[in-house]
Amino acid sequence: LFDHPTIANLARRIDSVLGMESKQIEPFNRSAREVIPLSFAQQRLWFLDQLEDDLNAYNMPFTWRLRGDLNREALRRALEELVRRHEPLRTTFELVDEEPVQRIGEPVAFELGCDDLSSFDHEQQSDAIEQRLRVEANQPFDLRSDLMVRSSLLRLADQDHLFLLTVHHIANDGWSISILWRELEMYYRAFCMGV
Numbered sequence: 001l002f003d004h005p006t007i008a009n010l011a012r013r014i015d016s017v018l019g020m021e022s023k024q025i026e027p028f029n030r031s032a033r034e035v036i037p038l039s040f041a042q043q044r045l046w047f048l049d050q051l052e053d054d055l056n057a058y059n060m061p062f063t064w065r066l067r068g069d070l071n072r073e074a075l076r077r078a079l080e081e082l083v084r085r086h087e088p089l090r091t092t093f094e095l096v097d098e099e100p101v102q103r104i105g106e107p108v109a110f111e112l113g114c115d116d117l118s119s120f121d122h123e124q125q126s127d128a129i130e131q132r133l134r135v136e137a138n139q140p141f142d143l144r145s146d147l148m149v150r151s152s153l154l155r156l157a158d159q160d161h162l163f164l165l166t167v168h169h170i171a172n173d174g175w176s177i178s179i180l181w182r183e184l185e186m187y188y189r190a191f192c193m194g195v
Contacts (some may be wrong), residue, residue, distance in 0.1 A: 035101035038093070045170045046093050046100045046143060054140045058169035061137040062177060066161040071192050072114060072153065075163075078187035079151055080110035082180060088171035093143040105147075114153040125156060133164070141168045148172070 004010040038046060049055050083089045084107035091102045115132065117125050132154060141148060148171035154162040172180065 035096050035103055038100050038102055042093070042102065042170055043100060049143050049170075056138045056140045059137055059139070059141070059166055060169055060172065060174070060177065061133070061164065061166045062181075063133065064163045064165075064181075066163050068159055070153075070159075070161050071188075072112065074188050074191035075153075076110060076112040077191045078184050079112060079149075080107070081187045081191075082184055083107060083110055083147060083149060085183070086171075086180070089149045089167070090147055091171065092145055093170070108147070110147075112151060112153065114155055116155045118155050118157050129154060129162060136164050136166055139166075143168070143170065 001010070004013045045058055049058075087104045090105040090107065092105060093100060093102050095101070115128075117128050120128060136152070141150075146168075148168040149165065151163065151165045154164070156162060167177065167180070
């Protein structure tokens with residue numbers, strides 16, 4: 001360990017002792033036309049979606065309060081980068097030869113809508129927020145055509161926004177959302193700095 005302190009050097013040493021040669025892992029390039037079988041978990045969620053029209057049981061809505069200066073374009077670009085980086089967020093599901101398959105879409109421009117509630121009084125804002133959260137949580141995803149993530153902003157005041165993010169469970173789980181949030185925050189900061 002002291003003679004080969006990096007993982008790469010240690011791996012080469014182990015390979016030489018075992019008489020093997022390490023191969024570099026190459027990224028797998030997929031075309032947009034390629035279809036991929038569903039995992040067992042995806043098959044279950046896809047099947048349930050086919051049984052019931054407008055199924056929203058697998059929507060995972062999240063809400064964050066954002067206080068302070070907000071750069072909406074940086075947030076939009078951060079969301080766009082998140083979708084570009086994470087293939088499951090731009091994967092659609094369809095039948096090919098009577099078998100469900102997934103197809104990874106090309107990165108696309110991401111829309112970030114914003115409803116301005118700043119002119120509402122406190123009670124009107126609360127009612128509008130509650131209604132919007134209910135609508136967002138209940139709006140189903142079309143697994144054949146939608147991105148598996150959507151978002152919007154509610155502007156409550158100049159320095160106060162509510163950020164809504166909804167992900168379909170077929171593309172993410174409760175544990176992974178913290179990874180998406182950390183990456184979204186990192187991209188947002190980078191785009192705010194003009195990177």
